[in-house]
Amino acid sequence: MNHILYVKNAAQVVTMKGSKEPRAGQSMKDLGLIEHGSVVVKDGIIAFVGTDQEAMDYLKNDKKEDIKTIDASGKLVTPGLIDPHTHLVYAGSRENELEMRLKGATYIEIHKQGGGILSTMAETRKASEETLFDQSAERLDKFIKHGVTTVEAKSGYGLNVKDELKQLHVAKQLNERHPVDVVSTFMGAHAVPVEFKEDPEGYIDLLIKELLPRVAKDKLAEFCDVFCEDGVFTLEQSERILNAGIEYGLKPKIHADEIEAFGGAELAAKLEAVSADHLLKASDQGIQDMANKKVIATLLPGTAFFLMTTPARARRMIDSGMAVALATDCNPGSSPTESLLLVMNLACLTMGMTPEEVITACTINAAHAIDKADTIGSLEVGKQADLVLFDAKNYQILQYNYGVNLVQTVIKKGQVLVQEGRMLDNYQSIH
Ligand SMILES: N=CN[C@@H](CCC(=O)O)C(=O)O
Ligand SMILES: [Zn+2]
Numbered sequence: 018m019n020h021i022l023y024v025k026n027a028a029q030v031v032t033m034k035g036s037k038e039p040r041a042g043q044s045m046k047d048l049g050l051i052e053h054g055s056v057v058v059k060d061g062i063i064a065f066v067g068t069d070q071e072a073m074d075y076l077k078n079d080k081k082e083d084i085k086t087i088d089a090s091g092k093l094v095t096p097g098l099i100d101p102h103t104h105l106v107y108a109g110s111r112e113n114e115l116e117m118r119l120k121g122a123t124y125i126e127i128h129k130q131g132g133g134i135l136s137t138m139a140e141t142r143k144a145s146e147e148t149l150f151d152q153s154a155e156r157l158d159k160f161i162k163h164g165v166t167t168v169e170a171k172s173g174y175g176l177n178v179k180d181e182l183k184q185l186h187v188a189k190q191l192n193e194r195h196p197v198d199v200v201s202t203f204m205g206a207h208a209v210p211v212e213f214k215e216d217p218e219g220y221i222d223l224l225i226k227e228l229l230p231r232v233a234k235d236k237l238a239e240f241c242d243v244f245c246e247d248g249v250f251t252l253e254q255s256e257r258i259l260n261a262g263i264e265y266g267l268k269p270k271i272h273a274d275e276i277e278a279f280g281g282a283e284l285a286a287k288l289e290a291v292s293a294d295h296l297l298k299a300s301d302q303g304i305q306d307m308a309n310k311k312v313i314a315t316l317l318p319g320t321a322f323f324l325m326t327t328p329a330r331a332r333r334m335i336d337s338g339m340a341v342a343l344a345t346d347c348n349p350g351s352s353p354t355e356s357l358l359l360v361m362n363l364a365c366l367t368m369g370m371t372p373e374e375v376i377t378a379c380t381i382n383a384a385h386a387i388d389k390a391d392t393i394g395s396l397e398v399g400k401q402a403d404l405v406l407f408d409a410k411n412y413q414i415l416q417y418n419y420g421v422n423l424v425q426t427v428i429k430k431g432q433v434l435v436q437e438g439r440m441l442d443n444y445q446s447i448h
Pocket of ligand 1: 104133134137244272275320346348349350351352
């Protein structure tokens with residue numbers, strides 16, 4: 018068995034090296050690019066990154082039969098892409114809402130009439146753990162084919178003790194059994210379920226007194242998230258829930274200022290949240306506060322596109338010194354997609370992010386947004402060997418040839434999972 022993987026002589030290798038901190042402002046432009054670069058992997062870990070000349074020297078004492086070589090000539094190599102904001106585990110679909118919105122209904126109107134999140138909640142409650150697992154695993158397969166090797170996944174379609182735990186168990190199982198790494202976030206505060214419509218405080222009590230202790234005790238999530246928005250959870254309620262999460266060791270994230278300038282960005286800064294997400298309507302003050310407190314802005318331009326609304330002010334955020342990450346927001350209502358590549362295109366073409374900033378946002382900054390930058394997000398010696406080879410002679414082509422899946426090869430922990438754009442047979446489908 019070869020235990021050395023030699024990815025040889027790529028046109029360009031994006032290393033993202035030297036990113037212990039999230040890349041903020043101007044530093045988002047630095048890709049740590051190597052022309053004619055090679056990567057050597059030993060036992061699933063990156064052992065060498067440099068020019069091909071240096072790689073040959075590095076390998077000169079290794080036996081040929083121990084080395085499996087992948088010729089990357091003419092290709093672009095990047096770290097495995099990371100999606101730091103998804104609602105991966107759900108049942109059902111909501112194509113009917115697209116039609117409603119095309120006829121003029123808004124996302125929040127549909128939500129307030131009991132559709133939206135609450136209709137996915139009903140489907141998700143009905144589904145068995147096995148069904149949820151199978152459907153979510155299929156989504157992960159699509160993610161891999163689009164070059165994504167790690168995703169964050171939120172609960173928030175169970176909205177009671179039993180079904181929130183069910184969603185989190187599925188995410189845990191996926192992490193253990195599917196090659197894509199899954200990082201869990203508890204988002205019981207995604208909506209107030211119908212049975213608590215008249216008593217939202219009762220639901221918050223249930224979240225804080227019953228669910229959070231269970232989630233923490235069984236180590237089912239690393240983060241806690243809240244949909245802080247007019248008509249969903251108020252600023253005060255969001256702060257209370259996130260502070261309770263912090264007491265149980267869950268790091269705060271927040272769905273902030275998606276529909277209205279509601280003060281979510283300012284709250285994210287006050288709580289020093291790991292990330293604030295959406296931010297379409299974040300105020301100037303909110304952006305400055307977040308920059309000062311080093312909150313990562315996780316932007317979701319696919320959601321803005323699908324909801325036919327103006328995207329977040331990425332330029333202002335980056336120019337104010339913020340670190341930006343990008344994510345699909347994969348969910349059945351506002352962003353039914355697993356294509357982080359399309360989201361990258363949208364970030365460039367609708368928010369004015371440069372090709373360099375876009376790649377930074379989906380690699381090292383995304384790794385920081387899920388607190389995993391010590392193991393993934395860059396190609397550096399000692400890190401997990403998650404790599405993507407793109408059919409592109411330079412990194413600019415990823416944004417130029419838009420809407421096309423240019424993924425050629427995906428390597429996860431040193432294992433080739435996708436070759437010539439297809440999932441390999443030796444990847445045992447687990448569902
Ligand atoms: N905005 C809140 N939550 C999700 C949407 C969930 C849904 O519509 O089912 C989001 O991030 O876009
Ligand atoms: Zn979301």
